[in-house]
Amino acid sequence: MxxxxxxxxxxxxxxxxxxxxxxxxxxxxxxxxxxxxxxxxxxxxxxxxxxxxxxxxxxxxxxxxxSPEVVMAECELPLIDLRGLRSGDERERAGCAAAICRASSEWGFFQVINHGISPELLRRMRREQVKLFHAPFERKATCGLLNNSYRWGSPRATSPKQFSWSEAFHIPLAKISEEACYGEFSSLRGVMEEYAASMQGLARLLAGVLAQNLGHQKGVFEESCDESTCFLRLNRYPACPISPEICGLVPHTDSDFLTILHQDEVGGLQLMKDSKWVAVKPNPEALIVNIGDLFQAWSNDAYKSVEHKVMANAKVGRYSIAYFLCPSYESSIGSCKEPSIYRKFTFGEYREQIQQDVKMTGHKVGLRRFLLNW
Incomplete structure (x- = not known):
């Protein structure tokens, strides 16, 4: 039409x-x-x-x-070499852990290199991702690929500022081993299984460091966050012919414990720092890690879940893959220290409240809803 x-x-x-x-x-x-x-x-x-x-x-x-394009300041996120966590030198291990915790408190975002995930695996995953998104739109939207998880745009948007210029597959890790999810894209299955396992290992490592810093056992999330509760999201942001001011993904915070992002060299990720938007300079050697709402609540605001967005590109498309470390919906999210800033809630309650707020107001309210003094 x-x-x-x-x-x-x-x-x-x-x-x-x-x-x-x-x-x-x-x-x-x-x-x-x-x-x-x-x-x-x-x-x-x-x-x-x-x-x-x-x-x-x-x-x-x-x-x-x-309106003319707004030129954003470009920042380089804190860059952390994870070889320090595997060092035989206790001082070096402690210094690396301290850098992770400091970045999580001051930025809510950081980059990691020497993270243990094979560059070849990242390249294979990207090739399969591009192949998947290059399939005709009708096939992606109707043939039930990847647990019927395909989504695009913003169905609930009521204004242009709520619209995301993107498409994605948001897949539960529990489903990625099922052959029926892949159809003609059978070569994606093995790569995605290996990729998810690698990301899960890295996420648990980082979450353990952050938990230990607050006086808890590093394995505190292993029982509540496993392959039955976590997600992978494959993203594509097509070139946008209208304006560089349009969001590929509208401003938001992540609703998990933490997110690990593998992005391409195109750029477009921006985050809120000191009450202004700053653009993140892509680093092809690094993965990006950011704190989610649940970790901010659990840490009693020691770690920060920071608002971020993705801007569309007028000339070229952008690809990224996000791993989300999530608990079960029945998991109770209470602050690890007293007095608590937040009332206790389950992940299921949190998700339900988000959906209600988006339906009623067009945007996510998030953690403010669960403050004791809100």
Whole structure:
């Protein structure tokens, strides 16, 4: 279906603005048509519909689409060499652990190198991921791949600022061994099993360091966070023809204990630091680790779950894979120290509250809902 409507009333006569608007309308028509038969989902169509029906005034719409690109400060996350954790020198081990805990408190994000995951495994996983996402959109959306976990865009969005220009497979680790999940992509199964096992080992290592720093046994999460509760998310952020201001993934915090991200060289990840957005410089040798809401609550705010987002790229697509260290829905998330900042809650309660908030308000409220003094 082609989009032939005019998205913005445009009384202004400036030639540059008219030219941009014309290109937008042309892009809406052509890209929507090709999306029906190519790999990219109809993101442009849904975004265009949101612009029309969001209720924004005309001036605001023109401002959103024609405002100049905001240049973000670029940062390099704390870089931690995990060889230190395997050192025979006790002082070196302690220094590496301290660096992990410090970054988790001050940034909520850090990078790790010499993490023990084979570069060849990362390359194989990326090749299989690209192959999967290059499948026709209709096949991805309808044939039940990977536990029928395919999702795209933002079905619950009520305004353009809530729309994510991306597609993903969000797979429970418990399902990745099932042959029926893969269909014609059978070569993905073995690679994904190996990848998930490696990520799980690394996540437990890091979570153990963070727990020990707070006076707990390093294996405290091993029983509650296993292959039956954790997830992998394969992400693709197609090139966005409209504007560099559109989010590939809208601002959010992660709802797990911690996340390990393997991203490509394109960039686009931004995080909130000192009340402003900063862009994360890609490092091809490193994995990115960030603290999730559950770890912030469990640590009584010793570690920080930081808001982050992904910006779309006008020219090239971006790929990433995220591993989420999650407990069972019945697991109680209580603060490890008293007096507690948060009331006790289960992971299931937390997820349910998030879904209710998104449905009612369009965005996640998160941990604030569970503060004792909120």
């Amino acid at each position: 082609l989009l032939h409507y005019t998205i913005f009333p445009f009384p202004c006569a400036e030639k540059k603005k008219r030219k941009k608007l014309h290109h937008l309308q042309l892009s809406l028509s052509l890209t929507t048509k090709t999306a029906m038969v190519e790999s990219t989902p109809p993101l442009l169509h849904d975004y265009g519909q949101l612009l029309v029906h969001s209720g924004q005034d005309c001036a605001a719409r023109r401002s959103n689409i024609f």
